[in-house]
Amino acid sequence: MALTTLRDRVLANITEAPAMRGRPAPASAEEAPVPAAPATLEEAAAGDPVQESADAALTWLGRYEGHITDALPSHMQPGPFLAAVRAVLPKLCSCNPASVLQATLTAARFGLVPDGRVAVITNEFGRATFIPTYRGYIELMERSGRVASVRVGMVYEGDEYAYEPSAPSPLDFTHRQDPALKDRGKPLFAYAFAWSTGGHRSQVVTVNREEAEEIRDKHSRAYLEAEVSGKRDSFWHTDFDAMWWKTAARQLEKVVPLSAEVRALVEADRAGEEGRVQVLHAPEAPACGGTATSGDPEAAALVAEADAAGTAADASQETAPASLPRKRAGLKRVQPKRTTRAARTGRAGRRS
Template sequence: MTTTTLKDRVRDAALRSAGRGILDQDRHEQALDDPTGEQGQGHEPDPSDGALDWLRRYEEHFAEALPSHLETGAFFAAVRAVLPSLSRCTPASKLQALLTCARFGLVPDGKQAVITASGTTATFIPTYRGYIELMHRSGRVESIHFGMIHEGEEWSSEPSAPYPLDFTYKARPDLPKAQRGAPILAYAFARMKGGGRSQVVLLNREDAEQIRDEYSEAYQRAEGTGKRDSYWHTHFTDMWLKSAIRRLEKVVPTSAEVRALGAVEDAGDAGRPQILHAPDTEAAGLVEEAVRAHRAAEASQEPNVRPLPVKGGGRGRSKPKKNRAAGRASRRRAA
């Protein structure tokens, strides 16, 4: 179907720029989305050998996506380790998840990011360390301090007190786990370059559970199916801590890339294409240009309002409609 609206043209261009064209071409030419081969002659490469060779067909695209500080070889070394766990995922979803990860310059090694399998769909999930890595890259943050406070440890929070007495915490890693007790709070704050410290974010378990229940569609799906295999189920403390760090991002001047990482994670959680939210200057420039064009087009379609006739004499006085009509009829008779 022919694209007719500006919104559709922008969307199609963004999809192509974001890598959707690569995925569609792969499905069309190789029929790799059907691991059983029932819908075509292609089949899912064996994860122990062929999957990485198949993925290297797109090495040029990964090289373009990866930032200069991360080499393609190091990225693919981590990908090799994760591919066996994605053997049942469609190649299109694997390619999209890995390209999204590459555009943020994160390594899917389980430390900065993970690629998980939800049925036949591969999803990119940044860890809390991935968020911290991007905050550091913003150039405004000197260091990020975060962790879990346990019930047997000493801490205090008094926002109205002068710095640094507004928040104090004495960790006791020397104590046995039984004496440290269960975690009761996640905390996170940033020290900024040039001095100063950000607001301290404190998140208790009830707050974390509320975030999970209200915003995580993956958690709701896992609960509904009875599988209970979402990251909130399997790595609750990590997600609790990541929720605190995501709140920290809202009070710390970082970068658009960090905000985009949150949008990408939310898209994956909802089962939507993640790569559309990944950093891409070409697509972003196209969208911005289209928005300007759209506004200009809307402005040009606004009805022109003629000024009201000015009362009184003068050369600029408008003639009544009846007189103008009579004048036109007289000229026609004379002709």
């Protein structure tokens, strides 16, 4: 039976393959791990039996540091980014190395430091996943040059607000809160809007709790896996409000002319939520000396695994059109026989 929904795939993965619960089964043959690839970062950096997990992770990072640095935007210094990656790597030691490489490269290409403020790289059941926060969305939107500022907020029961979509901007939405109130009550809905560099304010997007939960249930594989396993440790469990805010920020793509980079971030974020490949091509793997090599089995396996998954994700889903018929060589085109006016007149006389 075909598994059409995310929930069906997660339930099948958890219930039918309990032995692989730490590492979900691939969705297709193209995503299947290359047998020669190491299963974890500890295995990837193995060699010293007394090596600590953190040292193993740093050894692994050293092999790809040059490619990660090259992926960073020109305005970013590599030091803070690599420091943040080093800090999180020990928590990713049980992850598939290809997923760690993909998540790290994705964060680098968007220029979002995985420091917990604008982005994180987390271990989701054996998969390293890059997750931008709502602050990451704001930073990338404002960096694009099309958006002057972005406002993401939450309306609580104790706040004053008015929302009239038919009114002209900015009178269509107002939100006032009393700073003297310590308890503002329960959250009602998250909202987001943006001001363009030309001084125009975008339409306001709102996301109530029911809508946020619907998006979570439909798209977040980490949430479903955490529910099924009973761990309940996904970000939707531990930091629901922050994910709620991010959902509102991401809805701005519907009403704001965003840059291609921001739209790519939305797609990478959704791919990560659904357990799909976030970055399509890993770089050529370097040897310990820092140069590319085809003689390193572990590096070659990592690249093969990442590229196989990326090729499957990037492949066209449409059936190739049948080839058009072609004229066969050597055949002469038959010209219609032409008759003169006298011949036509003679045939008419014989028929009469």
